[in-house]
Amino acid sequence: MTKKFVGSSGHGLKIRGAKHFIDEVDEARKVTNEVHRILTSEYNCAGTVFHDNSSTTQNQNLQTIVTYHNGQQRDLDWSIHFNAASAIDGPRGVEVLYYDVKDLSARMSAAIAKASGLKDRGAKQRKELYFLKNTSKPAILIEVCFVDSKADVELYNSNFNAVCAAIAEVLAAHLGYTKAQTEQAYDYAEAKVMLNDTKAISARILEGRTYVQVREIADLLGLKLVYNNESKTTKLYEVK
Numbered sequence: 341m342t343k344k345f346v347g348s349s350g351h352g353l354k355i356r357g358a359k360h361f362i363d364e365v366d367e368a369r370k371v372t373n374e375v376h377r378i379l380t381s382e383y384n385c386a387g388t389v390f391h392d393n394s395s396t397t398q399n400q401n402l403q404t405i406v407t408y409h410n411g412q413q414r415d416l417d418w419s420i421h422f423n424a425a426s427a428i429d430g431p432r433g434v435e436v437l438y439y440d441v442k443d444l445s446a447r448m449s450a451a452i453a454k455a456s457g458l459k460d461r462g463a464k465q466r467k468e469l470y471f472l473k474n475t476s477k478p479a480i481l482i483e484v485c486f487v488d489s490k491a492d493v494e495l496y497n498s499n500f501n502a503v504c505a506a507i508a509e510v511l512a513a514h515l516g517y518t519k520a521q522t523e524q525a526y527d528y529a530e531a532k533v534m535l536n537d538t539k540a541i542s543a544r545i546l547e548g549r550t551y552v553q554v555r556e557i558a559d560l561l562g563l564k565l566v567y568n569n570e571s572k573t574t575k576l577y578e579v580k
């Protein structure tokens with residue numbers, strides 16, 4: 341039986357998280373989207389991810405995220421966050437929070453640290469956290485790094501792809517997936533798509549065409565994305 345996952349980014353479009361050198365909500369969405377891309381395209385994993393674009397209070401935000409997770413058929417829940425304490429130049433590191441899956445959390449924290457150079461703060465049990473307490477499947481909450489640590493942010497920015505690849509590799513292994521064989525390597529150029537010269541998302545140019553992830557376009561424009569796996573149809577809706 342195919343094992344499935346559900347991932348999400350912490351906080352929401354209207355309920356912002358930590359912010360200093362980088363913005364938690366913006367970065368959590370980038371990591372979530374890239375991990376999802378790797379899992380589904382490189383490991384052929386089955387699963388979905390969610391970003392909350394509608395909640396206007398913290399309680400509503402937590403409930404909305406957990407309700408989405410619990411409404412899906414899956415075997416593992418994961419959520420991407422970024423930590424904060426007080427502004428420093430020195431390092432703080434990565435940690436992974438859990439309710440009852442300590443081994444997976446420890447492997448995840450160690451893998452991210454190895455891939456990025458971030459300090460490995462390890463697995464920490466946090467049974468009181470709403471996401472971990474109320475999701476009905478095994479769940480982990482990944483605190484990638486501290487937004488107010490200059491050293492952390494530099495390591496994260498320099499090793500973004502490696503961090504996402506490490507997260508995906510640990511998740512895939514836990515779910516029983518191995519990396520799919522790549523038949524052809526494409527020669528593409530990295531690019532950006534910008535909205536009003538302020539917000540930007542990553543893109544790739546291949547043979548004169550610019551490719552972006554539909555989910556990132558939806559997030560950029562504040563639209564709700566719904567994907568039907570049976571019909572392979574992606575729908576975008578205005579958030580009212």
